Structure formats: C-alpha cells, structure tokens
Amino acid sequence: MKDYLKAIILEQINRSLCLKNLIHPVKYQELAGLAERCTNIIDSITQKLRSLLTELENREEDDIRDILRKMRRRVREIEMVESYGISALYYVNDEIRYMNNLIHKIHNEINLPLSRPSVACISTRYYYFHPFTNVIFVPVSESNFLLHLPDVFHEMGHYVLFNKENTLRLKEVNRRYDVAIEKVTDYFKDLLTRKIRETGPEEKPRLIRHIHSQWKEYWINEFFCDLFALYTLGPAYAWSHLHLTIKKSEDLYKFSEVLPQTHPSDDSRMRILLIGLHKLGFDNEANMILSKWNSMPLVLNTKPLVEYQYAYPEELMKEVAELFLSGLKDGNFSIISPPNLQKQDSDSIITILNETWNLFWNNPEEFREWEEKCIEKLKSIV
C-alpha cells in the first residue's frame, strides 16, 4: 500500500505542475490577483505533497491512515483550484474586464476590508462564491443586465463570513456571529426542553434538533449574507429577492422535517429582509415590497406545514438582524439609510442599482432601453 500511495502522490504532484502551467500568460490584467492566488495555492499543495512523500518513507505499512486522509485532502484541493480558479482564468472574454472593475468599485463603496474578489462569467448555476479561490461566479450574460446584480452583494457577504476569523476589522462581525449562534442554540435548547417535558409525540424533539442543525450549519450564513447585502446596498436587494422568488421559487414555505435544506425558505428570507429594512429606516420601501409580496399568487395560494411554525421564530430573527447590523457598523462597513442613499454619488453602483428598481416599477416598458444605456455608461465609468 505504501508504494501505491507514493505513486498517487507523485501523480498528483505532476497534475499540480501541469495546472500551474495553464495560469500564464494572464489574458487580462484584472485577473492578475486570481492568477497569483492560484499560483500560491498550487505551490502550497505541491509542497505539502512533497512533505507527505517524506513522511510516508518513515512509516510502517499499518500506520498510514492519516497519510491517506492527507493525500485525499490534496486531491480535493487540486480539483477545486482547477474547477474554480484555473477555469476562471482560462475561459474569459472582454466582459470579464467590466465585471471585475464593477466589483472593484462596489468593494470600495461598501468599504470591504479584504482584497478584491475576482469574478468569472461562466456559471451555469446562477450566482455563487467559491471560498477556496475567492471567485464570484455569475451567469455568462449577466453583464448585460442590472436587476439581479444585487446578488453580488450577497456573495460578498459570504466572502466576509469566510474571513471573519482572520481579519482584524471583522473582529466584531465574528463576535456578533458567535453571539447569534449562541442565541439560536439557547432558543432551541429551551424549546427542546419544553417539548421533552410535554407528553407530545416523540417526533417533536427530533424535529427541533433538526431545525437547530439547519440554522447552525446553513441558514444563519444565508441570513447573514442577505442582511449584509441589504445593509450595504439597501432596498434594491429586497426587490431582487422578490424578483428571483417569483421567477424561481418552488415553494415559499419549503420545509422538510428530516431532509437537509441548505437555504432558509423564501418566506423567511423576505421576513428577515423586511425586519432589516425597518431597522435601516426604509419603512415606505418595506411596505411597498410587502404589498407586492403579499399579492403574489405564490403567497395567496399556499400555506406552510404545521411544523413550519417552529423553524423561523420572529423574535429570534429580529435579534439576529440586530446583531449583524451592529457587527457590520462596528466593522466600519458603509451602511445604507434613506439619507445616506440620497447623499451617494450619481455614479455610485449603490445609487444606480436602487434607481434601477425604481425605474423598473415606474416604467417597465421602457426599462430595457434605459438599462442598456445605463450599462454602457457604467462600462465607461468603471
């Protein structure tokens, strides 16, 4: 087995070196940062694989369980840098320049205390951020539209979450995040104790444990990123959530008593966004959004499961929304409010995206014409 492991490690070293060869020349200067990140990742993987070879030499045949695990970790890393780093450098066109500069401008406007993430327009799965390479993936034609660009702010929220433990300016974000987890756990611990005391069905405690685990592993992060986008961009993010929901949602109150659910329900996400809007002082906008939301057939004709009542308690959501707002304020992020939005530059992306949504509602027929002109202007600004 030792010989076989050695052969696999050598194979992976060769694969890493081959990937490194694909990084240069970098076709666009805007991707130089990503090229450097990929180079560093590959160098680190290669070095770790070489140390593993030395470690393997000194081991007995029956003492290699950890070496196997380490080797498997490096294999996964190589696959990740190939899929979510090198591919973004390899498949590029001129749009990449505009999108990366746009992100750079947003990065400055919201006062993000991290290096600029890169963008790749090659996603086949809507918007997502990959933390290993710091790349935000967006669909191929996204640079021609504005209405869903607010989702970039949500992805930046994931970038913040990812770095909250190792960035000094994110210390308070990190602390408030831990407090939020504590609040969530305390809330469900209390509920669990009560349900165990009651002589109800045995399924209830199981359900509560399941909901707690969903909050802790997935939902708290999504709520953070939704609120991050809302607090830094404003109502445009809530509008874009409504827009995405009406186009794509299968069930506003999606909930399973047993299956893992990576995203909180669309209903709960809108509820926390409305809480956030009121906190920022956007009461009129919150009422307008709620009115549009309530008139959607998806809302009018669906009711949640009975168990859904346990999943998203209003008080807990309010506490979480408050904690994240204080964390971001203390982290010196630029937080939006009605007066603050008025004061923004007319060229600011934050102003443009909020204006986009006003225009979309006021004049949907001529919206596309305006949008095209606006993107042309944006391309010249960034």
Next chain:
Amino acid sequence: MGTLGIFASRFNVNTKSLEAFDEALSFLKKKDEVARTPEVKANVDKLLDVLEPILENIQGNLSESTAVSERSVVDIMKERHDREWPIYRKKLKQLYSKLNSSKFKLSESDFRLLNDIADALDVECGNLFRRMSERR
C-alpha cells in the same frame, strides 16, 4: 448563493477541523505520557473541538460549535460501528474524559478510535465535496 457555495463553505469548515485534528494526532503520537504543557493543551484542544460536538450530539444535546457537521459525522460512525454502537459510544465518552484529565497516556486503541473519528470526518468532507460538485 447557490447550493455549491453553501457546500463549499461547510466543506471548508470541516476540512479545517480535520486538518487540525490530524496535526494534533501526529503530535500526540510522538508523546509517551502526556502532561498538560501549553503545547499539549493546544493540541488536545484541536481534538476536543471535533470530539465535543460529536459527544453532545450522541447525548441528544444541542451544540453551539460550528467546527464540524456533527450530526452527519455521528451518522457515519454509527453506520460503521452499527453492531457495537453502545460499547463504541461508551469508548468515545471515556476517551473524552481521558483527554480532559491533567495527565494521560493514549493507548493503541485510543489512537485507533481517534483515527476512526478522523476517518468519519474525512468521509463527511468527501460527501460535502461531492455535493459541491453535483449539478442540481
């Protein structure tokens, strides 16, 4: 965020914990009897970061820790040690107490148990990695 990013995020958290766990395991393997020096404590803490939420879950409690996906890791361990689960559970508790004592000596079977935990965590990392790569 699409599901890919969500799984990438959980994958990253679990992988970091596994990496730290393996580091601590290598460190303790070289020791004979272990007294609680600061260096030892730092390494034992890395093991406990993984072991604690697992034990909380086994005992039916809710854990605040986000270091590992403990529910899935426990399911993997249960599946692998289905027949001896009650004894296995007891061994995990004993190992936890030992790691919390002021002076201890880890036996061959303790290391086997620690490697079992690491293997289960590695499987969970693999599951998250697969889900991250799935087109949904």
